[in-house]
Amino acid sequence: MSETLSSPLSPAAGDGPAASAPLxxxxxxxxxxxxxxxxxxxxxxxxxxxxxxxxxxxxxITDGLQAxxxxxxxFDTPLAESGILGMSVGLAMAGFHPIPEVQFDGFxxxxxxxxVSQIGRMNYRSRGALPMPVTLxxxxxxGIRAPELHGESLESLFVHVPxxxxxxxxDPHQAYHLLRLAGSMPDPVIFMEPKARYWQKGxxxxxxxxxxxxxxxxxxxxxLTLIAWGAMVARCLQVAELAxxxxxxxxxxxLRWLSPIDADGLAESASRTRRAVVVHEAPRSSGLGAExxxxxxxxxxxxxxxxxxxxxxxxxPYPSGDLEDEYIPNIDRILFGIQRVLEHRRG
Amino acid sequence: MAELSFPLPDLGEGLIEATILEWLVAEGDQVERNQxxxxxxxxKSAVELPSPQAGTVVKVHxxxxxxxxxxxxxxVFEVPDDxxxxxxxxxxxxxxxxxxxxxxxxxxx
Numbered sequence: 283m284s285e286t287l288s289s290p291l292s293p294a295a296g297d298g299p300a301a302s303a304p305l306x307x308x309x310x311x312x313x314x315x316x317x318x319x320x321x322x323x324x325x326x327x328x329x330x331x332x333x334x335x336x337x338x339x340x341x342x343i344t345d346g347l348q349a350x351x352x353x354x355x356x357f358d359t360p361l362a363e364s365g366i367l368g369m370s371v372g373l374a375m376a377g378f379h380p381i382p383e384v385q386f387d388g389f390x391x392x393x394x395x396x397x398v399s400q401i402g403r404m405n406y407r408s409r410g411a412l413p414m415p416v417t418l419x420x421x422x423x424x425g426i427r428a429p430e431l432h433g434e435s436l437e438s439l440f441v442h443v444p445x446x447x448x449x450x451x452x453d454p455h456q457a458y459h460l461l462r463l464a465g466s467m468p469d470p471v472i473f474m475e476p477k478a479r480y481w482q483k484g485x486x487x488x489x490x491x492x493x494x495x496x497x498x499x500x501x502x503x504x505x506l507t508l509i510a511w512g513a514m515v516a517r518c519l520q521v522a523e524l525a526x527x528x529x530x531x532x533x534x535x536x537l538r539w540l541s542p543i544d545a546d547g548l549a550e551s552a553s554r555t556r557r558a559v560v561v562h563e564a565p566r567s568s569g570l571g572a573e574x575x576x577x578x579x580x581x582x583x584x585x586x587x588x589x590x591x592x593x594x595x596x597x598x599p600y601p602s603g604d605l606e607d608e609y610i611p612n613i614d615r616i617l618f619g620i621q622r623v624l625e626h627r628r629g
Numbered sequence: 630m631a632e633l634s635f636p637l638p639d640l641g642e643g644l645i646e647a648t649i650l651e652w653l654v655a656e657g658d659q660v661e662r663n664q665x666x667x668x669x670x671x672x673k674s675a676v677e678l679p680s681p682q683a684g685t686v687v688k689v690h691x692x693x694x695x696x697x698x699x700x701x702x703x704x705v706f707e708v709p710d711d712x713x714x715x716x717x718x719x720x721x722x723x724x725x726x727x728x729x730x731x732x733x734x735x736x737x738x
Contacts, residue, residue, distance in 0.1 A: 308710070308711070340715045426718055426719070428716050432716055432717065482722065525731055528730055603717075614727060614729045617731060620731060621729065621733075
């Protein structure tokens with residue numbers, strides 16, 4: 283691999299006239315566009331993983347990138363996640379910006395050693411001499427009727443590792459801009475793509491990212507804050523619409539960055555609405571919802587009208603596709619959670 | 630839309646070809662994943678091949694009696710861009726349905 287890899291495209295080729303107007307893209311298309319631009323901007327950026335090259339990825343996220351940038355910059359690896367992430371460590375030490383893909387959430391387990399023991403702490407261990415600009419894309423969460431180990435929610439595992447950033451986009455616009463940002467960061471970022479939202483189209487404005495730090499108010503409301511990330515944001519927006527029919531104005535907070543977590547943003551919203559419900563697909567016990575409940579309680583204890591409610595998956599292995607609708611928080615379970623908070627009376 | 634070609638898979642250890650007995654789908658048909666596409670006969674057995682994915686059949690290669698070598702094109706599909714990957718299905722976008730209604734007396738204290 284040459285030290286002077288260059289893009290086959292001229293720097294201006296990626297933008298074109300569409301850059302000034304919002305596009306309508308699926309999250310797949312938004313991520314694909316972002317990856318192409320990251321490779322154009324940074325000749326040291328490399329994409330690799332299982333089937334990401336010639337096939338273009340099992341979800342088509344890297345479609346066409348090998349043809350555009352060549353097999354030296356976009357390439358297939360053996361089926362060995364420990365090798366994919368181990369190679370990322372070496373490439374990052376040598377000055378590259380690896381953008382590996384782990385094909386499915388559950389396939390990250392064999393690479394936990396490389397992620398936790400090396401990527402998360404190399405910068406700290408070397409006192410800043412060896413930063414790890416690794417952008418690890420992981421198609422994550424459930425909802426597509428996939429078999430075992432294809433529907434896991436790994437955020438609690440990763441947010442507990444110092445040195446890693448963890449982010450999950452909720453819609454195509456967020457996906458495009460957060461991946462462009464993650465792909466330019468000097469830190470390791472675990473980029474959790476909500477695979478259940480890959481195909482839904484939405485507006486993407488490449489020219490106007492909006493603020494990308496911290497949480498984002500996806501829908502304002504004054505009676506209760508519904509906190510979610512990834513695929514659960516779209517469901518919470520549906521719930522907010524239904525709650526409005528009942529006269530309850532729900533604010534939906536899209537957390538986006540799971541690490542570092544936006545404690546100020548959580549507290550700001552919860553202190554205004556005085557009620558909070560957190561929704562996630564991961565099992566309940568020691569899920570990220572527990573951390574969020576603790577943060578909101580620490581900062582808003584005297585303002586809250588009720589304990590922070592958690593609507594989550596169950597403490598079981600993620601079930602087979604036939605049962606996942608019973609596992610993932612659905613509209614009624616979220617509404618029940620809201621009702622419990624609304625009914626709470628301080629005794 | 631994208632076109633995907635499905636070659637005749639290896640139907641058993643050491644087999645190099647198969648004879649088409651009967652096509653169960655025709656060009657223009659919309660097929661679902663796992664729907665039987667074609668019955669073929671090898672030196673070991675006659676088997677129905679299930680479709681590897683959903684899509685519209687744009688071309689079938691060979692007719693009853695034709696011999697197809699393992700790895701040669703068997704059928705070509707046209708698939709929409711929102712086709713699922715190799716694993717899983719595209720979630721259906723349903724209108725949100727509910728059974729739970731909220732009721733609350735919202736004091737503003």
